[in-house]
Amino acid sequence: ETGVTQTPRHLVMGMTNKKSLKCEQHLGHNAMYWYKQSAKKPLELMFVYSLEERVENNSVPSRFSPECPNSSHLFLHLHTLQPEDSALYLCASSEDMNTGELFFGEGSRLTVL
Amino acid sequence: GQNIDQPTEMTATEGAIVQINCTYQTSGFNGLFWYQQHAGEAPTFLSYNVLDGLEEKGRFSSFLSRSKGYSYLLLKELQMKDSASYLCAVRSLYSGAGSYQLTFGKGTKLSVIP
Numbered sequence: 001e002t003g004v005t006q007t008p009r010h011l012v013m014g015m016t017n018k019k020s021l022k023c024e025q026h027l028g029h030n031a032m033y034w035y036k037q038s039a040k041k042p043l044e045l046m047f048v049y050s051l052e053e054r055v056e057n058n059s060v061p062s063r064f065s066p067e068c069p070n071s072s073h074l075f076l077h078l079h080t081l082q083p084e085d086s087a088l089y090l091c092a093s094s095e096d097m098n099t100g101e102l103f104f105g106e107g108s109r110l111t112v113l
Numbered sequence: 114g115q116n117i118d119q120p121t122e123m124t125a126t127e128g129a130i131v132q133i134n135c136t137y138q139t140s141g142f143n144g145l146f147w148y149q150q151h152a153g154e155a156p157t158f159l160s161y162n163v164l165d166g167l168e169e170k171g172r173f174s175s176f177l178s179r180s181k182g183y184s185y186l187l188l189k190e191l192q193m194k195d196s197a198s199y200l201c202a203v204r205s206l207y208s209g210a211g212s213y214q215l216t217f218g219k220g221t222k223l224s225v226i227p
Contacts, residue, residue, distance in 0.1 A: 042117070043156070043200065055212050070212035090155065097212055100144050100204045104155035
């Protein structure tokens with residue numbers, strides 16, 4: 001099993017759809033993250049969870065809703081997205097919130113039509 | 114706020130040495146990281162500096178000067194597989210809940226040519 005697994009790898013959705021991105025880490029880490037990567041922009045932190053509690057929410061619109069049911073799983077629920085939300089969504093984990101070395105998943109490439 | 118600058122693109126020849134610079138402005142600095150990201154793949158950790166000086170790891174070295182807000186990643190004996198984006202990231206006090214988080218630069222796309 002790879003360290004951090006994301007599904008689906010590719011997703012195309014309409015603006016009225018509801019979908020979810022899933023992330024699973026097999027590293028025994030206590031912190032998990034969602035990052036957004038758009039073309040020609042830096043990786044942008046969206047959410048941070050530590051021990052299943054949300055620690056950071058970087059002013060992300062409510063159409064993105066994270067869920068962390070346990071320390072190994074992280075979801076990003078998507079609802080009424082806009083075309084500008086099309087991007088690569090990367091999940092990452094780290095030993096704890098204060099450890100900078102992040103282990104990233106391969107990402108979910110989202111296209112909003 | 115935080116600001117991280119690195120060149121957008123660089124080209125270097127196989128077997129050569131290349132230096133990728135990164136300058137940053139931040140408060141509550143707590144370390145600088147370099148990540149490598151091949152096209153279509155996840156970023157992977159390369160190096161970490163928290164004190165001034167040079168950290169060497171095989172063909173890759175990373176340097177930090179905290180007083181100058183400056184770091185570089187040095188890649189020696191370049192190989193074609195080193196063609197990738199190199200992301201500079203600074204860990205600092207985040208504006209939200211006061212935790213330390215990574216802020217990334219836009220990345221430097223390195224092309225290694227024969």
